[in-house]
Amino acid sequence: MTQLAPSAKALVPFVSVDHMMKLIHHIGIEPMLRGLASYIESDFKRWELFDKTPRVASHSAEGVIELMPTSDGEVYGFKYVNGHPKNTAEGLQTVTAFGLLADVGNGYPVLLSEMTLLTAMRTAATSALVARVLAPKGSTTMAMIGNGAQSEFQTIAMKAICGLTHVRLFDTDPGATAKCAANLAGYGLHVTACNSAQEAILGAQIITTCTADKQYATILSDNMVGAGVHINAIGGDCPGKTELAPAILHRSDIFVEYPEQTRIEGEIQQLAPDHPVTEIWQVLTGQAPGRSADKQITLFDSVGFAIEDFSALRYVRDQIKTTGLFHPLDLLADPDDPRDLFGMLDRAAPHPHVASAK
């Protein structure tokens, strides 16, 4: 067989799960969370030039599969991500993801990457970036309610970016709390396992909710939340899935990524469609106020937006240039003469023409 090596244009850098883990350890998890937050912040600050659309969702009884595309006019990116709450019981991840960057000018992909780990990293980096501008000054303590796959990432990002020193854990499953506490040992944080959500929020300036039930739930009820806190609500992220009592929403100033998507998927699906919200990019650029009073309750109603994935993929693309932590993937057919796709195929045959024409 004629075995020609693919040309450089045909090869797309691929970051596997193994390479992503090596990259995180090479950079260090805290520096990488800060690096991701910095890329996300710079993309949020040029929010208006992005091509934005609510994600393209395919819902089923068991969960959802989504495509999240965006573009800054030079680079195009999208993420494939699923959400299947029942997966955990079957030994599978609730959320898996991968993503791609491409050159807008010629449409050729330039990066394919695992994004299960990267999504956990970028979600935590986004939460901490937002908490940095919304949480009370000098916040030291976070209640982490829901101690699943995202909990350690959230906690370490709040340490790396907001100076968190104490975390108070609660999960309806004590095994999840024990797992989270064990994973956080050695990261220089005071970790307290709590027996109820109410106990977890004692003394916390930041309250993060991140549970996975695909249903309306009330992780926080109205009487649990006092004045002067920042709520980082991660788990309410698809239609029918919320975590907060509506009364809390009415007492809070609400900040969102992309209102068109959050009104469908976030906590605010419980509110009127014209309930006032502030877009977080406007806080970052100084066009809108963030926290304006000590007693204010700020709420980041986070559902995750395509630009965060775009930023994370941009960060990875820049990092692998120097580390070489990728495989070249033979993803694109690239004949010498672009009109001669068939010829490339035909000349690769064991016995050109004759064998092919059977």
Next chain:
Amino acid sequence: MTQLAPSAKALVPFVSVDHMMKLIHHIGIEPMLRGLASYIESDFKRWELFDKTPRVASHSAEGVIELMPTSDGEVYGFKYVNGHPKNTAEGLQTVTAFGLLADVGNGYPVLLSEMTLLTAMRTAATSALVARVLAPKGSTTMAMIGNGAQSEFQTIAMKAICGLTHVRLFDTDPGATAKCAANLAGYGLHVTACNSAQEAILGAQIITTCTADKQYATILSDNMVGAGVHINAIGGDCPGKTELAPAILHRSDIFVEYPEQTRIEGEIQQLAPDHPVTEIWQVLTGQAPGRSADKQITLFDSVGFAIEDFSALRYVRDQIKTTGLFHPLDLLADPDDPRDLFGMLDRAAPHPHVASAK
């Protein structure tokens, strides 16, 4: 470093360009085109149960990048595809593509495949499947106008599926015609190179147009097309890009894949939005008539639809089970305990905790 092999769930079969070429040669190009047509036909016959949406397009001055998702309720599929007409001049493919299948039940990807070659194969298989029911009985001769990357695939599919024996080639670039004629040698067809589109259509019962300009063009003018032919219009496939004079459309019975998409992208963007068209799946199920008179002009206004890619990916998935022509790709993070994504990452560190907590 603790180097654990990824679990089977974490590995997604990946069909590279090299593997796709080997698969085509292993099966044989004509049997594979027939196999693809058979999968496409069976999916078209269960059209109504698919989750259908016009593709999600990101347009730029240079071209378009599109995501084409669909689902039959059990399997989800999507294709990434670009269209950049100016790429050819820069030595790049106008169209490159890759695609994915996933399990709707848990959202895990089950196949990732190159689709530049596969798109050429499925487009040709679809054209021939449609010509089989719409072209005049006993058609032997096709005019192939536009002799670029798709032309040989179209011709061989018409031979394999419709019994074509003669093809008449024309392209504004004689080099493209020479390339196409050379590639078709040895496939048992009478090949005639022509000096004009008018000459190419002499005696042809099937006229295929497949040119790549991103603009309104008139590849066929009204006076060139006589009665009793089938027109297979491939190249009009995005807004502003058409190939046929409107007068031909008015003389034809028009068949389309998915009207919602074709009215935006196909030849019929030149017509009123309520101009009658027939959906090809209804012809295949017997719910609508195909060709009903010898003198009728039938027109397949083909733009390519997500279900054809879904069928093609299904076919490839079934074929690689026995041939082993794929690589297992480490795309999905899959910790032993699904809630312990962080622990999987942390335990893979060269120096757990200490090195990571820098």
